[in-house]
Amino acid sequence: MAAASRARLAFGTARLLEGSAPHEEALRAALLGGVRVVDTAASFGAGGAERTVGSVLASLPTEVSRSVELFGKVGYYLEEGAGGAAPAAATASPAPALQHSIAPSFLRSEVAASHARLGRRLNCVLVDSPERVLQPLMAQRQSALRVAAERAAEALEATQAASEAPEQGIGVQPSSSSGTARSPFLPDELSGGAQDAEVQSKPSASAARDAAKAAEADVARAEAALQGGREQVLAELKEAFVVLEEEVSRLGLVNHEVLAF
């Protein structure tokens, strides 16, 4: 295998279990077999993956470990054992105990913690999922859209029931015998009584329209919040990048280097 093609395959450590001999052996075999990129993260196994990578690298011949590039990720962390205090700007995650933050102080502590667990510097630190803050806002927007659709349908039904807009959609016609609205598509014995009860339980047409307008306003607020969230993402990303700019070595990086100052 040519050296240039070896770098095209990386070893991912998301499921690397700390203390698992088969997993350590798999990583060791991959690196001895020519893999020269390892993808890891502070959150993988609450730092366990990084400790395992560091341990395996230390056991390899120097010429191999020196040539391995380490890509780490910061952003997600487990509530316990993530190598630092939980930052104030953390956002909740759907996964239990998994939190997310790219706050500057947290990034600094995570990079330092990764450095310590790996026993050497990271060649590249990736900011993991900076758009994470948008996900709850997206859920709010979808919920608002769903409610707005329901309110709009209710308003339409109420309007039709009140015969204020008989030309819209499927119309209902008043019965000649009882004066109640009946469906033109259902037999009288099924539609009459049921529809009477339905019409009585509906809000008035004007109230339904007001509810629909309120729901539309909620959608607009959710859209605005989402737009604000996008701006927040870029602002947070810039802050994170400023921190990482300070962390980037301008003198180059030596893979096997472990500073002992």
Place this chain on the structure above:
Amino acid sequence: MNLLVLSGRLCEWLVDFLPCTRRRRRRSCLFTLPQLLAGRIGSYGVASDALALSTDDPLHLPWQLVVSTAADAHNAAARARDPKSSPPSASGAEAAAASGLGAFQFPMNVLEPRGAELARELHEAHTKLRVLTTRPLTAVSSCVLL
């Protein structure tokens, strides 16, 4: 670089224990120590599924925005290092090239094909940036692994 690290440690010992160390040598070593300690990473980047989402997806994160954000961060960090310096005259493209932004990571597979297009765009526009792809054999839809 390795020699520089060793010379730094040697310098520390020399400064502490050898009063006869030549002033020029001591000053040189003291200058290198903070520089060595300052940089802990080689580069940085972004790992995100949002990079490879469709452009009309509300969660989509355009890579161009990431690059321009890195350029802004590079200029901001330069100003922070030397507040007395004049604002950087480098354009956005120059600042982006000078920044530490070095890699993007995003999914690329048959169910998330946008990743392939994105990789080509990055290759054509910014050869400096490295691309790492995830989930080459799997895919995620609506937060569910398919």
